[in-house]
Amino acid sequence: MNSQAALSRELALRIGLAARALPDTDAKRLLSVLTDCIGLPITEEKIAGINLKTLKTAKAGEFLDVDEPLLTYALNILKSGLDTPPSALKQETYIDGDMPGSVRIACASNDGINVDGHFGSCSQFMIYQVSADEARLIEIRNPEIPHGLEVDDKNVFRAELIQDCQVLYIASVGGPAAAKIVKLGIHPMKLPGVETIADIIDQLQTVIAGTPPPWLAKVMGIDASDRFRFEREATG
Amino acid sequence: MALYIVEADCISCGDCEPVCPTMSITEGKVVFKIDKKTCTECEGDFDVPQCVKVCPIDNCILPLEA
Numbered sequence: 121m122n123s124q125a126a127l128s129r130e131l132a133l134r135i136g137l138a139a140r141a142l143p144d145t146d147a148k149r150l151l152s153v154l155t156d157c158i159g160l161p162i163t164e165e166k167i168a169g170i171n172l173k174t175l176k177t178a179k180a181g182e183f184l185d186v187d188e189p190l191l192t193y194a195l196n197i198l199k200s201g202l203d204t205p206p207s208a209l210k211q212e213t214y215i216d217g218d219m220p221g222s223v224r225i226a227c228a229s230n231d232g233i234n235v236d237g238h239f240g241s242c243s244q245f246m247i248y249q250v251s252a253d254e255a256r257l258i259e260i261r262n263p264e265i266p267h268g269l270e271v272d273d274k275n276v277f278r279a280e281l282i283q284d285c286q287v288l289y290i291a292s293v294g295g296p297a298a299a300k301i302v303k304l305g306i307h308p309m310k311l312p313g314v315e316t317i318a319d320i321i322d323q324l325q326t327v328i329a330g331t332p333p334p335w336l337a338k339v340m341g342i343d344a345s346d347r348f349r350f351e352r353e354a355t356g
Numbered sequence: 357m358a359l360y361i362v363e364a365d366c367i368s369c370g371d372c373e374p375v376c377p378t379m380s381i382t383e384g385k386v387v388f389k390i391d392k393k394t395c396t397e398c399e400g401d402f403d404v405p406q407c408v409k410v411c412p413i414d415n416c417i418l419p420l421e422a
Contacts, residue, residue, distance in 0.1 A: 302412060307367065334386060338364045 127162055134201050135162075138194040141231045142186055150194075153179045167198050193233060214249050214258040222251035223340050224258075225324065226282040226306075227317045228290040232260070236314045239293040239301070240275055245282050246317060252329040255321045279304050286339040289320055307339065358392035358420045359405055365416040372407035372417070381407060392420055 127135075132147075139150040151162075156179040158166040172192055176183055183191060209232055227246040228237030237243070247259040263278045271277045275297040282288060287307045291314055301308045311320075327333075332340065358380075361372075366387035373381045373388060380395040381388055390407070397419070398405045408417045 299412075333368065334364045335367050 128164070130201070131162065131164060131167070134198050137201070137231075138197040141194045141197060141233060142183070142190060149182070153182050154198075156182075170195065170198070190233065193231070209257060209260070211260065212256040212258060214256055219249055219251045219254055219256070221328070221340060221342065222249050222254075223287060223324070223328070223336070224249050224285045225287045225289060225320075226261075226285040227320065228288070229317065234314050234316050235289045235311055235320055236291050239278065239288075239290045239297050239308075242290075245278075247282070247285065248317070248321060250321055250324055250328070252325055255325065273300070275300050279306065282306065287324075287336075289317075305339075307335070357397055357399075358395035359390050359397055359407065359417050360392065360420045361388055361390055362416050362418060363387050365413050367413060369412060371410045371412065375406040375410050377401040377406065390417075 135150055135154070136147045139145045139147045142150065153175070154162055154167070154170075157170055157174055172188065172195060175191060175195060176186075176188075225248050227235045227248070228239055228242040229235060229246050230237050230243045232244065232246060242263065245261040245263060246257060247261060249256045249258050261281055263281055265271050265274065265277060275294075279297075279301045283304050283306065285306055287309060288301060289309050289311060291311060293301070293308055293310055298308050298310075327336065328340070332342070363386055368383070368387050370383065370388065373383070376390075376395075377398060378394050378396055378401075380391040382391070383389075405417070411417050
């Protein structure tokens with residue numbers, strides 16, 4: 121049996137998923153680092169022995185400049201697959217009124233780190249409550265349609281799942297689906313490229329702390345009279 | 357007769373600007389705005405106001421009370 125055949129299907133899948141979680145990394149690159157780390161054949165037992173430091177320094181520091189949380193996350197996938205959410209992603213409780221001047225956002229994601237999901241096919245919606253100086257991950261919602269439930273329209277089902285959110289970030293969305301999202305009062309934001317959820321939250325916090333555009337101020341529940349007023353333009 | 361854009365609802369997508377036959381829509385300081393002196397509600401050009409047709413938000417572009 122050669123080393124290729126020795127790689128179990130499950131392990132190969134994990135390597136592929138872990139590579140996708142890392143920037144500019146394909147399975148081949150990750151595989152070469154792993155080979156340098158633990159040698160061939162790559163087995164589950166040997167992967168379990170890898171820690172963050174060995175992964176970081178392997179192959180002359182190939183992954184030295186990758187963010188540690190991302191590496192930890194990739195390592196988690198390698199060890200246990202996608203089922204276990206990364207420990208860094210602790211969900212916090214949120215009670216209405218906890219964070220005045222906040223907005224609830226949903227991020228379509230496959231890896232839990234990036235906004236890398238298509239609205240109709242992403243594996244999870246990461247729900248955050250975001251104010252100018254705080255951001256809480258309050259829920260991770262699984263958009264799988266439960267067995268036995270008849271759903272007329274998958275996209276309506278998905279949109280209703282995040283109906284309590286004011287803003288939705290996605291990597292892509294189709295036109296008719298976007299219309300259904302807007303109908304439920306959710307503001308869809310299609311990003312020009314894949315960005316991390318952390319970056320998105322940063323940007324949103326800057327906007328909230330500064331002068332939110334009127335539509336955002338409105339969904340945040342800021343009273344019209346309290347909104348920052350630009351100098352009224354002459355209306356004729 | 358003219359239309360106006362509800363400031364609190366406009367998301368500044370800019371879709372309305374190029375479709376206006378009288379070039380009455382411009383980007384204002386806050387959101388897009390319609391020049392009520394030149395807006396014709398598309399009468400003579402189209403059956404329905406083009407900005408209302410392309411606007412993704414319901415009830416964002418409304419007739420100005422006379």
